[in-house]
Amino acid sequence: MPQPRTQVSFKIENTLKKMLKYSVSTISSNVLADSVKCELDWLILDSRELAEFEVSHLPNARWVGYQDFSICRVPDTPKDTKIVVYCSIGVRSEKIAEKLIAFGFSKVWNLYGGIFAWANEHKTLVAHNQNTTLAVHGYSQKWATLLEHHVQSKQSKQSK
Numbered sequence: 001m002p003q004p005r006t007q008v009s010f011k012i013e014n015t016l017k018k019m020l021k022y023s024v025s026t027i028s029s030n031v032l033a034d035s036v037k038c039e040l041d042w043l044i045l046d047s048r049e050l051a052e053f054e055v056s057h058l059p060n061a062r063w064v065g066y067q068d069f070s071i072c073r074v075p076d077t078p079k080d081t082k083i084v085v086y087c088s089i090g091v092r093s094e095k096i097a098e099k100l101i102a103f104g105f106s107k108v109w110n111l112y113g114g115i116f117a118w119a120n121e122h123k124t125l126v127a128h129n130q131n132t133t134l135a136v137h138g139y140s141q142k143w144a145t146l147l148e149h150h151v152q153s154k155q156s157k158q159s160k
Contacts, residue, residue, distance in 0.1 A: 008120060012089055012113050012146050020090060024097040026112040029121055032084055036060075043077060045085045047096040048115070052137035055154050056125040058086065058118060066092045071103050079104045086111035086118070088139050089146060120148040 027035075036042050044061040046053050053063040064073040066087065077083075083105055087093040094110045101108050111118070119125055119136045127133040138144025138153035147153050 006120070006148065008146060008148050009113075009117070012117060012120075015146065016090055016112070020094055020110075024094050024101065024108060024110045026090070027084055027109040028112050029118045029123060032109075032111060033118075033123055039082075041082060043074070043081050043083045045074070045083060045093075045096070046115075047085050047087045047093045048137070048139075052088070052139065054128040055137040056115070056119075056127055056133045056135050058115065059124055059126050061086075064096065066096060069096055069099065071099070074100075077105075080106055082107045082109075084109045084111050086114045088137075088143060089114040089116050116146050116151075119151045122150070 036044075044058050045064045046057050046061045047064055047066045047069065049066060050063060053061075057063070062073070083100060085093040085097045085100065085108065090110050090112055093114060097108045097110045115125070115136055119134075125133050125136065127135070134150065135152040135154055136147060138147055138155035140155055144153040144155055
């Protein structure tokens with residue numbers, strides 16, 4: 001069932017309208033959550049920095065990074081694997097998804113709203129120890145304003 005729209009979700013939407021190129025197909029957190037429940041063959045890639053991933057990530061996500069992304073982090077992955085890439089809200093992941101498509105992957109989506117939308121909608125997150133958590137790395141104080149109040153924001157970068 002879709003979550004009610006909040007002021008924060010509108011802020012994410014407005015930010016994405018300004019920052020995304022829409023060069024990659026997007027998938028909503030609700031559609032992804034339903035798809036993952038029904039199918040086990042999704043590869044979920046986290047394109048945030050390792051410190052962000054270690055605070056929390058989507059269940060079964062694999063860290064691939066952003067600044068130092070390498071196709072070597074997805075070895076032996078068939079080119080027709082269903083892949084969803086995410087970051088905080090979807091900007092960095094769009095760029096990594098573009099790279100995957102350039103490498104010949106044919107079924108690549110960008111998680112619209114990223115881990116922030118996922119967490120804001122009360123979907124399951126896991127910490128580095130695989131225990132569930134409500135914490136998300138907020139990237140910076142400015143970006144952390146895109147997290148709902150129930151999400152525990154942690155950040156280490158200066159405001160940008």
